Amino acid sequence: MRRIIHIVGLLALPIIVSGCSDLGVKPWERDVLAQQEMNLISDPLESSLDDHIYFSKEASSGGKGFGGGGCGCN
Amino acid sequence: MAGKDLEVVAVAVTKKTHKNRELAQLLTAASCALISGLSQGVNAADSWDVDSAFLLYSESDGRVSAAEPVISATKNFDEETKLTFKIAADTLTGASPNGATASDHVQTFTSPSGKGSYNAAAGEQPLDDTFKDTRIALSTNWAAPINRDWAYGVGGYLSKEHDYQSLGLNGSLSRYLNQKNTTLTLGLNLSNDTVNPEGGVPTGLVQVPLSNSDSEFTQRSDSENKNLVDAVFGVTQVINRSTIMQFNYALSTSSGYLTDPYKILSVIDDNAGANFGGNFQSGGRDLYLYEKRPDSRLKQSIYWQTKHQFENDNILDVSYRYMFDDWGVNSHTIDAKYRFRFDNQYLEPQLRWYTQSKADFYHRYLNSSDYSSADFASADYRLGDLDTYTLGLKYGYKFADETEFYTRLSLYHQESSGDKGYGKLTTQELYPGLDAAMLIVGYKF
Numbered sequence: 001m002r003r004i005i006h007i008v009g010l011l012a013l014p015i016i017v018s019g020c021s022d023l024g025v026k027p028w029e030r031d032v033l034a035q036q037e038m039n040l041i042s043d044p045l046e047s048s049l050d051d052h053i054y055f056s057k058e059a060s061s062g063g064k065g066f067g068g069g070g071c072g073c074n
Numbered sequence: 075m076a077g078k079d080l081e082v083v084a085v086a087v088t089k090k091t092h093k094n095r096e097l098a099q100l101l102t103a104a105s106c107a108l109i110s111g112l113s114q115g116v117n118a119a120d121s122w123d124v125d126s127a128f129l130l131y132s133e134s135d136g137r138v139s140a141a142e143p144v145i146s147a148t149k150n151f152d153e154e155t156k157l158t159f160k161i162a163a164d165t166l167t168g169a170s171p172n173g174a175t176a177s178d179h180v181q182t183f184t185s186p187s188g189k190g191s192y193n194a195a196a197g198e199q200p201l202d203d204t205f206k207d208t209r210i211a212l213s214t215n216w217a218a219p220i221n222r223d224w225a226y227g228v229g230g231y232l233s234k235e236h237d238y239q240s241l242g243l244n245g246s247l248s249r250y251l252n253q254k255n256t257t258l259t260l261g262l263n264l265s266n267d268t269v270n271p272e273g274g275v276p277t278g279l280v281q282v283p284l285s286n287s288d289s290e291f292t293q294r295s296d297s298e299n300k301n302l303v304d305a306v307f308g309v310t311q312v313i314n315r316s317t318i319m320q321f322n323y324a325l326s327t328s329s330g331y332l333t334d335p336y337k338i339l340s341v342i343d344d345n346a347g348a349n350f351g352g353n354f355q356s357g358g359r360d361l362y363l364y365e366k367r368p369d370s371r372l373k374q375s376i377y378w379q380t381k382h383q384f385e386n387d388n389i390l391d392v393s394y395r396y397m398f399d400d401w402g403v404n405s406h407t408i409d410a411k412y413r414f415r416f417d418n419q420y421l422e423p424q425l426r427w428y429t430q431s432k433a434d435f436y437h438r439y440l441n442s443s444d445y446s447s448a449d450f451a452s453a454d455y456r457l458g459d460l461d462t463y464t465l466g467l468k469y470g471y472k473f474a475d476e477t478e479f480y481t482r483l484s485l486y487h488q489e490s491s492g493d494k495g496y497g498k499l500t501t502q503e504l505y506p507g508l509d510a511a512m513l514i515v516g517y518k519f
Contacts, residue, residue: 024255024312032316032383037413040310040320040379045127045144046468046482046514048162052142053131053512057488059430059457060405062324063377063395065261065306071209072238072269073166 040064123148127516129164134509137201138168154225155218162211169201173337173453174362175439175495176200176502177353181360186336187273188286199506202336204272209235223250240267242302255312263304270297271335278366279448281356282338298331316383326373337365339453342499344441351497354442363440365452373399389413402434403457411468418473424466424484433457438492438504455505461489466512477519486510 025033032038041047041064055061056073124147131140142164149157172183174194181194185204194200215229227246233239242265249258269275273286274294283290308322341361343354353360379393391411398404406429413422435450436457445451466484473479490505 023314024252025315027253029315033312033318035383037389037415038318038381038383040318040381043480043516045125045146045516046480049127049129049142049144049512049514052164053129053486054428057456057486058405058428058460058462059399059403059433060373060375060395060397060407060428062304062306062326062373063322063375063397063407064320064379064393071211071233071240072207072235072267 121150123150123518125516125518127514130513132511133168136168137508138166138170138205138510140164140166151218156216158215158217160211160213160215163209165206165208167206169203170205170336171455172200172202173339173365174200175340175342175453175499175504177340177360178498178501179353181353183338183362184282184284185273186271188283188288188291189273197502199503205336207235207237209233209238224248225250237271238267238269240265242266257308257310259306259308259310261304261306261308263302265302265304267300267302267330268297269300269331269335275331276335276364278333279363279445279451282362282364284359300328300330300332302326302328313380318381320377320379322375322377324373324375324377326375327370328373329370332369332371333365333367334452334454335364337452337454338362339365339437339451340439341442341445342439342495344443344496349498351495351499354445361442361445363445363451365454366450367435367452368401368450371399371401373397387415389415401457402432403430405430418471420468420470422468422470422482424464424468424482426462426464426466428460428462428464430460432459432492436492439495439499455490458505459491461491463487477517480514480516482512482514484512484514486512 036042047064051061052071052073056071124145126145127143129140129142129144131138131142133139142162144160144162146158146160151157174181174183176194176197176199179196181200182191183194183200183202184191186202187204190204192203211231211233213229213231215227217225217227219225225248227244229244231240231242242263244261244263246259246261248260250256251258274291274296275298276282276294277290280290285291304324304326306322306324308320310318310320312318339362341354341356341363343349343352349355355361375395375397377393377395379391381389381391383389389412391413393407393409395407396405397407407426409424409426411422411424413420433452435448435452436454437448437451438453438458440448440451464484464486466482468480468482470478470480486509488508490507492505494500495502495504
C-alpha cells in the first residue's frame, strides 16, 4: 500500500506543484474545461466497450465508476 | 416509436440465441433499425444526442470473437437535466480455455451440457469450443440538479444471456463546492444476477462426469443467484483553466454463486513413478474437477485520473487504478491517452498496462495427494498472475454540423505466469499467452 501511495504521489506531483497555489478557476475561465473533449469520460460508449472487454478478461473492474458486471463473462 | 422498435429488436435477437449466422445479420439489422428509428426522433425533437458504436473483437488462434453494437440516446432538457437510454447487444463465438492443463496424450472432456464431448490434442491447451453466447443489455439513466449546490442521478439496467440475467438499480448524489471547482459524488449500485448454466449448476470440486446420465447431473439445481453492492465516493477537482482531476474510492461486494460453472481443474499425479506429473487417473480416466470459488468477495479500489490540455490544444488523459480484494488479488492499471488535435480531426495514441497477482485459491492444477482437502480452487487464468498490455490508435473526424465519426484499432496482449509443475507436466505449456485485436467504429450525432 505504501508503494501505491508513492506512485500516486509521484504521478500527481507536477500538478500539485504547479496548481496548488491557485486551485480552481473563476466561472468566466471555464472555456477550456467546457469543451466536450475535457469531460473526464469524453467517450462513454468507447469506455463502456473497453470496460466490458477488460471485465471479461481480467480479475479487476470498476474504479472510475461502478464495477461493470451484468454479464456472465466473468 | 423508437422505444417500440427497441423492444421488437430486443425480442427478435433474444429468440435467435443459438443461431449465430442469422444473429450477425440480425444485429446489423437491429443497429440500422435503431439508428433510423432514433434519427427520426432527432429531427422531430431536435434535442437528442445519439451516440453509436460497433465493436469487433477477435482473439488469435481461433479463440473468442465478438461483435457488439451499442447505441445510446440522450434527451437534454437543459444543460444539467438529461435522460439517457442505451441498448447493447453482443454475440460471442469461439473457444475458451476450460482450465485443464495440456497433456502428453489426447484428452477428452465432457461438454458443459453433458450431452457430448470435445477433445484436446496432445500438447495443446484444452479449449471448450462449445462456447457461444448472445447478450442484450438495456439501461436508462436520469440526471438532474436539485438546487444550485446539489445534483442527483438514478438509473437501472437489465441484461440477458441464455445462461445469465442481471437486474440493477443505481443512484448518485453530487455536492458542488468552491464555485463548482470541487464536486463530491457518492454513488450506489445494487444488482441481482441469476446464473442458469448449460447443464445445470455443477458441484464444485467433484469429478466431471462422463455424461448427463450421471447422478451428479441429475441432482443439479437449474440456477443460482448472486448479489452485488457497489459504492463509489469521488472527488473531482478543477486544478486550473486547463486541468481537471478526479480521485475515487470504490467498494464492491458480491455474494452468492461466484464460481464459473464451465471451468474445471486437472488433477496431476504426484506419486513417484512412471506417471509422475501426468494426469491422475480416477475411475479409469483422467481426473478433472469442477472449480469452486468462495461465496463472497470484497473488492476495493482507488482511482485517480487527470486530464490536461496543453497550449497547443492537445490533450493528455492519464489514469491509475489500484485494486485489492479479499481473494488475494491485487492489481495496478495505468491508462494513458494523448490526443493530437488538428482543425476538425484528431489522432489519439492509447496505452494501457495492467498487472494482477493471483487469487489465494488459484491453482494451475491440483495434486493427487491433497486435492481432496481443498476448500476452494480455480484454474481460471483470469484469477492467476497476469500482465496485459493494450496499444491503440484512434482517429476522429468532426463534421461542420458537430456530428463526429471515429475509429480505433487496439491490440491487446496477455501474459500469464506461475508454478511450472513437476515431472511430465514441465514439458507442457501451462501459461499460453493471448493476443486479441479490437476495432471500434463510432458515430455521434
